[in-house]
Amino acid sequence: MKIFFSILLIILLFPIGAKAVCDCLSNDFDLMDTDNDGLNDSQELYFYYTSRESADSDGDGYDDRTELINGYSPHFTNKARLIDYDQDRDGLNDGYELALKTDLRNSDSDEDGHSDGLEFTNGYDPANKEAVKLEKRIEVNLTAQRLRYFLGPVKINEFTVSSGKAVTPTPSGEFTIEKKSERAWSEMAGLWMPWWMSFNGVYAIHELPEWPDGTKEGTNHLGVPVSHGCIRLGIGPAKLLYDWTPIGTKLIVSR
Ligand SMILES: [Ca+2]
Ligand SMILES: [Ca+2]
Ligand SMILES: [Ca+2]
Ligand SMILES: [Ca+2]
Numbered sequence: 001m002k003i004f005f006s007i008l009l010i011i012l013l014f015p016i017g018a019k020a021v022c023d024c025l026s027n028d029f030d031l032m033d034t035d036n037d038g039l040n041d042s043q044e045l046y047f048y049y050t051s052r053e054s055a056d057s058d059g060d061g062y063d064d065r066t067e068l069i070n071g072y073s074p075h076f077t078n079k080a081r082l083i084d085y086d087q088d089r090d091g092l093n094d095g096y097e098l099a100l101k102t103d104l105r106n107s108d109s110d111e112d113g114h115s116d117g118l119e120f121t122n123g124y125d126p127a128n129k130e131a132v133k134l135e136k137r138i139e140v141n142l143t144a145q146r147l148r149y150f151l152g153p154v155k156i157n158e159f160t161v162s163s164g165k166a167v168t169p170t171p172s173g174e175f176t177i178e179k180k181s182e183r184a185w186s187e188m189a190g191l192w193m194p195w196w197m198s199f200n201g202v203y204a205i206h207e208l209p210e211w212p213d214g215t216k217e218g219t220n221h222l223g224v225p226v227s228h229g230c231i232r233l234g235i236g237p238a239k240l241l242y243d244w245t246p247i248g249t250k251l252i253v254s255r
Contacts, residue, residue, distance in 0.1 A: 035054055110126060195241075
């Protein structure tokens with residue numbers, strides 16, 4: 001009887017004891033930064049897979065944190081960018097994995113049977129076991145004359161634009177892509193707008209415009225605000241973005 005109660009006691013207490021030890025360890029690791037490189041031991045052990053004892057894991061003269069902030073891999077010495085490596089060969093590069101908070105060394109981070117790369121390629125969050133779609137978003141900075149677009153936290157690409165000139169400025173704010181046309185005609189300006197996607201009623205993102213005689217606006221206008229309020233993109237980027245963007249995509253225009 002005594003032995004029975006002893007075993008019962010061990011069974012009851014052990015999971016609690018084990019959990020207490022784990023919590024305590026992880027809390028300590030969260031607080032500790034053994035090599036003093038600005039990344040705590042827990043991040044180094046379980047997220048970045050860097051050395052918690054050496055600030056410069058790959059010995060290339062740059063500390064882990066500096067490399068990560070600047071988009072370089074702390075695992076390889078040859079000035080390798082994070083987006084050029086895919087340590088677990090799951091089709092998702094290390095840069096995207098860190099942005100998505102997936103596991104650099106596990107090809108199926110959320111263990112739902114679909115690889116991180118496959119999920120991301122199809123627009124799903126590879127860090128979420130549920131079939132959750134990542135949000136598509138376009139951001140335009142009028143001061144910088146740059147357009148960037150994102151899938152969830154990952155920046156897919158960025159391009160130079162030409163937005164509205166001072167007398168016909170592009171409105172700033174939060175909008176959605178309302179309509180799309182491969183080639184739209186502007187009555188107001190008397191020109192064609194290839195790869196046209198409208199927002200806020202009369203405005204649109206489109207390729208450098210074309211006049212009825214076939215003349216196309218020069219690429220020298222990119223980077224300079226010269227339009228009637230639309231956001232103009234170069235040949236190539238305009239179609240790329242058009243093909244990527246579904247109607248309803250969020251557009252954030254800022255100054
Ligand atoms: Ca550290
Ligand atoms: Ca380094
Ligand atoms: Ca992975
Ligand atoms: Ca998965």
